[in-house]
Amino acid sequence: MLKAFTKIINPDYLLIGIEILSTGFFIIIIIIYSTLYLKKTRFFFRQRIQSELEVWVTKAILDESEDGNNFNIPASFYRILKRPIAKEFTVDELIKTKKNLTGTAAKNIIALYEELGLKKLSVKKLDNRKWYIRAKGIHELYSMQQMDTLPRIYHNTNNQYEFVRMEAQIGVVNMTGFEGLRFLDMVTYPITEWQQIKLLDQLRSAEENGQLATHLPKWLSSSNDTVIIFALKLAAEYQQFSVHDAVVKCFTNRNTSVRMQAIKTLVRIANESTAQILTEHYPNEKFANQLAVLDALVKIATLDQAWFLIGLLDDKSDIIKLKAGRVLAHSFPRGLEALEERGKAPYGPYQDIYLHIKSEMGK
C-alpha cells in the first residue's frame, strides 16, 4: 500500500498524470468551443435566411397581381438555398405561415414553395429510410396541398411506423375531406385515441355530402376495433341516423370499448326504439358499460323503462341506484316525488340519493 502510494507521488508519475489531465481538459475545452461555434454559426445562418426571407417572401405573399406569380427571387437566395439547412428552414417557415393564412396569401405561399424547388425536397423525403423524415415529408406535402402526391401519401396510411401513418391519415383527410377516410377500409394498425381526435378536428372544416352513410356500415363491421370505434364517433358527430341498426349490432362485439362507444353513439342517433334496446342489452353488459347505459337513458328514457329503473333502485351497487334514480327524476314527471317516497324508507341510501338528485336539479 505504502509502496504504491510512494510510486504515485513520485515526481515522474505526477508529471505524467498532470499531462494526461491537462490534455483531457484541453480536448474538452476544444469540444465545448467547437460545439458553441457550430451553434453560433448555425444561429447566424438562420438569422441570415430569416432576414432574406422576411424581405422578399413577405412581398411575394402579399402579391395580389392577376398575371400569375412572378416572385423575382434573388439569385443570392438561390445560392443560400443550396445548403440543406437553408431549405429545411425555409420550408418550416413557409408552412408555419401558411397555417395561419387563407386566400391569396396562402396560394402565394404554395406557389413560392413550388417555385423554390422545395416540393422536390419534400417528395424525396417520402423515400427516406428514416421514419421521422418520411413523416415530415408527408406533413410538408399536405400542408402545401400538393394534390398530385396524394396517391403516395395514401400509400402510407397503413405504414408500420405510427408517426408516418398518422401524418398520412391526417394528410389524406386534410387534402380530400371525407373522401380521404377511405383509408379506414384497409387500415390494420390501431388508430389511437389522439389520432381519432385529430382526424375529427381535420374533418371539421370539410363538407359532409352524404358519403358517410354509404361507408359507415362497412367500417362498423371492420376487423379493426379502433376503426369501429372511430366510425361510431363519426356516426355520433354527424348524426347518421341511417346506421342506427348497424350501431346496435356492435353490442355483439367482444371489445368492451366498442360496446361503450356504441352506447354513447346511440344516444346521439336515438329513435323511439333505442331506450328499449339499451335496457334489454343492460343485463349482458359489464359494470362500466351498465353505468354508460344509465347515463344514456337520462336523455332518452320513456315511460316503458320506468319499471326497469324502479327495479334498479334495489341493485346492490349504490352508484347504480343513484344513476337509476337520476333517470327516474329527469325523465318522468313524478319521478322525483317517487324518489322522495323511497327516501322515507328506513333502510338504504335512498334519502341521500333523493337529496343529491334534488340539489342537482336545482329544486
Next chain:
Amino acid sequence: MTILIAEDEPLMRKTISMKLEKEGYTVIDCVDGKEALQKLEEELPDLVITDIMLPYASGLEILRFVKSKSSSAAVIVLSALGQEKTVEDAFELGADDYITKPFNLNELAVRVKRLLKKNQ
C-alpha cells in the same frame, strides 16, 4: 394612425405589418409580450393586434394593460381554432374584435379599418 402588432412568428408578423403599412398605417412590431408591454408603456397606439399565445406575457395581459391605460385604443385578438374560451375571456376584458387563424389578410385589413373609423 399607429398600430402595434404583437406576434411571435417572424414571417407572420412581417406579413401582417407589411400589409398594414401598404394600407397606409404606421406599424410597430413586437416579437413577444414583454416587448409589447414595454412599447405600450412608452406610447399607446390607436390599435393593437395581438396573438393570444405569446412568450413572456400573453395577449390577454397586453389587452388588460391597454384597457387599463385607455379605453379608446382598440384591440384585435388573434386566436387559434379551439381557443373559444380564451376569446370569451378577451371580450370580457374589453377586446374590440377577434380573428381566428387561419385568416385572410384582406379581412384583417377591413376589420382594422372599421375599428379605427369607429374609434375616430
